[in-house]
Amino acid sequence: MKNRLRVLRAERNWSQADLAERLQVSRQSVNAIETGRFDPSLPLAFKLGKLFDARIEEIFESEAEGGTQAK
């Protein structure tokens, strides 16, 4: 799953550690999500949405759908 986490984080000048602290997860988790090696659970995705004041689909995008509207 692709995501805009790195961009959103950079816009706010947050390091991975800053974001990890705000999410109450490890920095490794943030890195794994950013690089697409780990897809977060729904509660963590909602937490990200709330933190960046964005909807989940504005942060994450299914690679299979290629950016088209969700079914």
Add this chain to the structure above:
Amino acid sequence: MLFFGCRNRNFSPLQRRSLAKFGSLMLLAVVMLTVAHEAAEHSTVSKSMVMVLDLLPAFPIMLMIRVVSQYLTQETDEFIRLLVMRSLLWGIGTTMVADIALSAVAHDPRALHFAVVYNIDVFTVTAMIALSLQLRRAQ
């Protein structure tokens, strides 16, 4: 390796606490297994007492499972939980493979005692190495 982890500042208090409990119980299991083996080999204790001593190490091992279970329940970081689960699977898988290999070469009943101690060591070392490698990859 386990005791080093207990002091690692990169670990959360929950992780350090769980490692300390797990390490202590593992040590206790190894000591109990050694005592049971020595009692069976060299002392004049009754057969029923030897059986009791042989069964006692099962308790720290069950408590180790409980510690891991509690840790997984309390760990709030889902990615770290995934890495721990994968490491445990590596530990269990490697121990089973090592057991099969050992059973092919060790036909001596006395080797059974060492096999159990060896199991604990292989499981712990493999799981810790797998976790370290995965954490390094996630940096």
